[in-house]
Amino acid sequence: MAYHWGSLAVQDRLGVRELADHVGRSIGPDIPLAAAAFLARQPHLVVGAADGAGRLWASLLTAAPGFVRATAPDRIAVAGGLPDGDPLAGALATAGTWVGTISLDPRTRRRLRLNGTLDEAAPGGFAVAAGRVFGNCPKYLQKRQPLALAAQGAGVVRRGDALVPDQERAVRAADTFFVATAAEDGVEASHRGGLPGFVEVHAPGELSWPDYAGNAMFLTLGNLTADPRAGLLFPDWESGAVLQLSGRARPEFGAGGERRVRFFVDAVVEGLHPGRLLWSAPEYSPANPPVVPSSPPHLGSTTR
Known part of the structure; x- marks a missing residue:
């Protein structure tokens, strides 16, 4: 089945089950040739997984194009690993770990998602046995062009259990982030985009x-709906900085079909990525809606 009970519950609530069934036919276990070529051209890969304590994180790998490649119709190999101090460095050394990946090309607004299990772990990289492979539409993706590589000054800058003021400003200024989520059938890594301000900071931990x-x-x-754990990754495209948050999230539903996700922070890691690629200022997606401040959450508004 393309969907577990949590997704089916949301689809039924919003009356889109028939459409979801149609779109779900695009999900398959194999990597099409066009998708394999796309992966080989990309300089980054976002990986979502749980650490040894069960916390979900989303992490960024960056290298010269070709570091991710399809080695079989249902398998990718990734050369290199995560930087020292990354919260998922240990998780990507354990075979059988559920992982979700997303490869996004800011130049073309294309993206590809591949979920599966860690097939092989080694000092020089890792491999993923694919379980679900599919593309997504270009909605809400900002267009950017690569400028330069900056290898110096990499490493973890700060750790904490809540956002500090400059991290709050970075979140409010973000037009893109990635989110890792999980359920009984594996881990997903997905993209969220919008105009700056679309992510609201209500408190240092929310x-x-x-x-x-x-x-x-x-x-x-x-x-x-099935599992509240989540990991967020906010990349600073112009400096190469990354802000990683792990915590719990819940979907909220309002009148008229409006939906919002509320996230509660448990842990924060801020760093500079080694070999990071610096990108231009964005050309915002024409699909981005205007930013509208949220109203307070309503009791009983979640699906749980």
Whole structure:
């Protein structure tokens, strides 16, 4: 089945089960040739997984194009690993770990998602046995062009259990982030985008964002219905900095079908990525809705 009970519950609530069934036919276990070529051209890969304590994180790998390649119809190999101090460095050394990946090309607004299990771990990299492979539409992706590589000054800058003021400012200024979620059938890594300000910071340990109309599959909201754990990754495209948050999230539903996700922070890691690629200022997606401040959450508004 393309969907577990959490996604089905959200689809039924919003009346999109028939559309979701149609879109779900695009999900398969194999990597099409066009998808394999796309992966080989990309300089980054976002990976979502749980650490040894069960916390979910989303992490960024960056290297010269070709570091991710399809080695079989249902397998990818990734050369290199995560930087020292990354919260998932240990998880990607354990075979059998559920992982979700997303490869995004800011130049073309294309993205590809591949979920599966860690097939092989080694000092020089790792491999993933694919279980679900599918593309997504270009909605809410900002277009950017690569400028330069910056290898110096990499490493973890700060750790904590809540956002500090400059991290709050970075979240409010973000037009893109990635979210890792999980359920009984594995881990997903997905993209969220919008105009700066679409992610609201309500307190050092609480933030939220609107769930914009997408492909009707509701994989992320479905996972959060089944399992509240989540990991967020905020990249600073122009400096190469990364902000990683791990915590718990819940979907909220309002009148008229409006949806929002509320996230509660448990842990924060801020760092500079080694060999990071610096990108231009964005050309915002024409699909981005205007930023509308949220109203307070309503009791009983979640699916749980």
